Amino acid sequence: xxxxDQKATRIFLKLVEGMKRxxxxxxxxxxxxxxxxxxxxxxxxPTTKPRLVSPGLVVSVTHYHEVERDLVTDxxxxxxxxxxxxxxxxxxxGGMCYRQWVKIEDGRISYHKGGQADLAMFCxxxxxxxxxxxxx
Numbered sequence: 001x002x003x004x005d006q007k008a009t010r011i012f013l014k015l016v017e018g019m020k021r022x023x024x025x026x027x028x029x030x031x032x033x034x035x036x037x038x039x040x041x042x043x044x045x046p047t048t049k050p051r052l053v054s055p056g057l058v059v060s061v062t063h064y065h066e067v068e069r070d071l072v073t074d075x076x077x078x079x080x081x082x083x084x085x086x087x088x089x090x091x092x093x094g095g096m097c098y099r100q101w102v103k104i105e106d107g108r109i110s111y112h113k114g115g116q117a118d119l120a121m122f123c124x125x126x127x128x129x130x131x132x133x134x135x136x
Contacts, residue, residue, distance in 0.1 A: 001102065001111055002120040003085040008127035012079070012086050014136050015040045016059055028134050035133040036063040036074065046080065046104045056082045058089070061130075067094075077123060080104075088119040 004012060015028065019042050029037035044058035062076035072094040080087040080102065089102035101116035102109065130136070 001087045001109075002117045003087050004079075004120060004127065005124050008124040009086055011127040011131045011136060012061075012081075015061060015130070016042070016081065019059075020057075022057075028136075030134045030136075036065060038063060038130050038134060043078070047107055056080055077119070077126070079123075088116065088123045091119055091122075 003009070015026075015038065018024075019026070019040065022042050022045060025039070025041035027037050027039050031037075039060075039062050041060045042057050043060050046056050046058060057080075059079045059081050060076055061079065063074045064071040065074050066072070073092050074094055076090075076092045077088055078090045080089050087102060089100070091097070091099045091101070099115060099119070101119050102111040
C-alpha cells in the first residue's frame, strides 16, 4: 500500500498530536471562518493477522459544510495510522461519492492498488492545503 509522503506525514502527525485513544477528536479552525475547519477523530482500532498494524488506529479527517441544517463531509478520508506510516483507506464526498480502497476484514487487509495509490496522491496534496489554510 502507498503511504503518505514525508511532508504529508508530518502534517498528519500535527493534526493527531496527543490523540491516542478511540474517541479522541479535535476541530482545528485557525482562520476565523475564512476556510472550513478541519475535524480529526480517532474512530477505531483494527485487528489484523499477522499483527501488521499494531499499534494501529483508524483516523477520520474531514471538512464539514452545512446543507439545510445537516453537516455534509467535504471530503472525509479515513486513514490507517500504524504509528510509523499513514495509509489512506476511504474517501467520501458529501454522501454523493464513497470509495473504500482499503478493507480490513476477518483480520486481513485487502486493497485496490490503483485506487489506494490515487487516494494517497490526493491526500499528499490535501495535507499541504490543510497546513497552508490552517497555518500549521
